[in-house]
Amino acid sequence: MTQTQLPGQAAAPVTAPETAPPKAWKWYDYFTFNTDHKVIGIQYLVTSFIFYLIGGLMAVAMRAELYSADADLLDPNLYNAFLTNHGTIMIFLWIVPAAIGGFGNYLIPLMIGAKDMAFPNLNALAFWLNPPAGALLLGSFFFGGSQSGWTAYPPLSLITANAAQSMWILAIVLVGTSSILGSVNFVVTLLKMRVPGMQWTQLPLFCWSMLATSVLALLSTPVLAAGLILLLFDINFGTGFFRPEMGGDVVIYQHLFWFYSHPAVYLMILPIFGIMSEVIPVHARKPIFGYKAIAYSSLAICCVGLFVWVHHMFTSGTPPWMRMFFTVSTLIVAVPTGVKIFSWIATLWGGKLRLNSAMLFAIGLLSMFVIGGITGVTLGTAPFDIHVHDTYYVVGHFHYVLFGGSVFGIYAGIYHWFPKMTGRMLNETWGRIHFALTFIGTHLTFLPMHELGLQGMPRRVAMYDPQFEFVNQICTFGSILLGISVIPLFINVIWSWSQGPLAGRNPWRALTLEWQTTSPPSIENFEETPVLWTGPYEYGIDLLSADGNKSVQELLGEVSVEAQ
Template sequence: MAQAQLPLDTPLSLPEHPKAWKWYDYFTFNVDHKVIGIQYLVTAFIFYLIGGLMAVAMRTELATANSDFLDPNLYNAFLTNHGTIMIFLWVVPAAIGGFGNYLVPLMVGARDMAFPRLNALAFWLNPPAGALLLASFLFGGAQAGWTSYPPLSTITATTAQSMWILAIVLAGTSSIMGSVNFIVTIWKMKVPSMRWDQLPLFCWAMLATSLLALVSTPVLAVGLILLLFDINFGTSFYKPDAGGNVVIYQHLFWFYSHPAVYLMILPIFGIMSEVIPVHARKPIFGYQAIAYSSLAICCVGLFVWVHHMFTSGTPPWMRMFFTISTLIVAVPTGVKIFSWVATLWGGKIRLNSAMLFAIGLLSMFVLGGLSGVTLGTAPVDIHVHDTYYVVAHFHYVLFGGSVFGLYAGIYHWFPKMTGRLLDERLGILHFILTLIGTNLTFLPMHELGLKGMPRRVAMYDPQFESINLICTIGAFVLAFSIIPFLINIIWSWNKGKIAGDNPWGGLSLEWTTSSPPLIENWKVLPVVTKGPYDYGIEQRKGSTDEDDDEKE
């Protein structure tokens, strides 16, 4: 143990590096975790804009019942790549790669990640993955949905489909490398003075996320590589007329892709557990419950995948078993929600942009979680599976959840990353537009699905036209909501108010260094003397008389 900790206490001297990074360093194979974090965030955000434009194009098509704006095959290419980009190139890399890389070493008091070169390599697998996806449009674009079920995926736009597979395998490899790095960093490089129960909850969430990614991602790679062989090399793993089985693919795919939902939300839950206490000026309510519930979600989340297959080739016992396991996930998720709400109680809540997005997430996620419970039961899922009800549900958890959480994280840590504050008026405008847009777009979709509109269609029954028009208007509101955010980011990065080291009065270790942090984070590593959520505790100790006065 003693040897392992030795290098942490002595500042690293090799290799030589400049005092601060220049703009062009962000375009190189840089091994600083903060550079890599920002590389991830900016790259992911660019893909978010691309994926968002695809969504706007699809919603424009769906404003009317007929197929009149996009070619139906291009529509399918957009729906496939919208899903793929938002998951594999926006939420996962932004949450895990971006915030994970930037924050984990700062929060545990390390100078960098455990394996800096591996870290840089993991990031640099992402741009080629994205380039492959975009280039696949030259060959028509993959058109079989982000799920890419065979046989459709083996007979439709096969060149583009193969590029899609390679892109996902690249992104998956990046995710595996990242996971190993996070687990080792948190496990071995935490400053010795930090007890395990002083580890910020974001790091617990990253630990759970990384374990989950490590177990599940290789299975996706297996499923996709077999698909690649079926398409290009004449194998027949999924070809029923040659002894293959198409349902096997669905099992392999969902064994990863259901946990992927948790990969996209657990780090966001971690962000919530940081943002809420700081701005509510309260200790987090139920630290242990939140940490354990992350691990519980990670474990139970590995055994729920068949709820995506209740109408597929699954026998009755499977449909029943996975109904029950799916419902169980609601319990640890509920614990988190209740704990955050309880953290608000008795606080002195600062309603700035970061906190508004965090509270917005709480509201939106509750709705998405509750519709998730209805979807998790086989009897109801038989009716609503593959309908707009599902689309509504996963956008409430992924947009209302993950994306709101990413915004909360950006407003919260942008001052740390750049040394400048974001403009609050633009931030609040951004929040209001996003909140209205989200509910206008996704709330009516519940009704569409229940009433009989399937998902992934470019043309639909005209009786659904008026509700679809509302959704389309909402999508345009969401598209415009990006504008104040973009202006804010670009303007504040250069001209924003100087933030200072600790603008929010946060207690976790990232606030103990300068903004932006030094290249190796601290001149002398910090010593942990109190917990990351000890808000109000010293004030309480020092001034019990004052409280008595207030009561009168």
């Protein structure tokens, strides 16, 4: 039924050295320079969640300001600072570190049967670059807060809040360095440290998507760093790279910025696609539909995604041939994404669905992401984009992709792997309440924004035409609902971490390797090198186990006995 892959010999157990690491980490180990990938993964997740709350409060404050047409609640400069730092924090200190740093670090070595990442010290270093970056961003508020949006376009970034803008640049360079170092680690780990006998076609799809993510980060992040260094010199050292009066050119900054920042969109969604490809087959109890299509479409997104960046610049005096080229490439990049969507729907089709919190968020993501994807295609088309450029239509679009996509995916991942990370189950009822609040809140906040944008309401402003007031009030109510929606998750996680029912090794009866070890895994992950006895998605074995009343775990036990 399933192909059986047994390695020739199990690795000889390493005799315990005198300086053996402790059996399990203590709570304070999570606050130190620890090189265990699981500790680092949790450090990333918890740190980024704190920044998520901070960025979320900024968003709620902005929505409160936008409840009325006048700029009456917040000082407009503070509004600008919130606007800039909300975007920056959510991208660079929440989604990227949570999805790539958190899940990537925690899961990749477990999924490929390794003891740790290739470079544990480098990994810890990469994490510890993030807290100072966050401190720089928050500290910039004492200097007025940078005013120029997360894009930091000159000339605005050159003439407003210079000190805060410089701190912003340093913060981004720090997280960019962290991202590059992390990606080096992921690529080497995935290429070189798979358990013996694991073919590329047996690699869990999360690992494929992390490979594509890492390659993308390696190729695009340094270009942003180059652009930001030039900007830093322009602000502080009198150069004129982006000062037209000194022979500079502002559009070059936009090219450098978007050469990174469009791929950054894929950095934020590819790991989430990986999470989807893990969560859906497990809870649909079906083999994933189109394994190779999903795996290779990640690589296709990685390649094509590097050549679409000018679609952010259709109104920057872009020549017609460029508009044409980048419209076409943008439409092409939607194809591999569609391939994934169809594969997940086909996986769900006829499955024995378990509609638990993880699955609800995964299905919620599907519906949200389709809306965000369709509005994305419309925006990628130059004629329409010129009409709605810099309006709330764009804001609505990217929040469907980033909130309805990435954040829903991170939530799904939390519900799915929390039992593995902590050894305890999350409460399902509260999980579903969390889902319902988030789902309703997201639509209520972001769906009306499309209408606002089509009517011409510009983004990034604290005051607006009074005719848009009613629709803005709907958005504000939605954002308050979203703010409330975090509370059930927060309480659930805190409570379940110590009080939840014990999970056991494999509560979801999943087949990927991380479920073969204890929950939480011991410090070097596996007691013995795990045995790869089935592909990652060959579900249907449940039917057999229903007969013999054997769980997957027991079957795994039998196979590993036979192997010896």
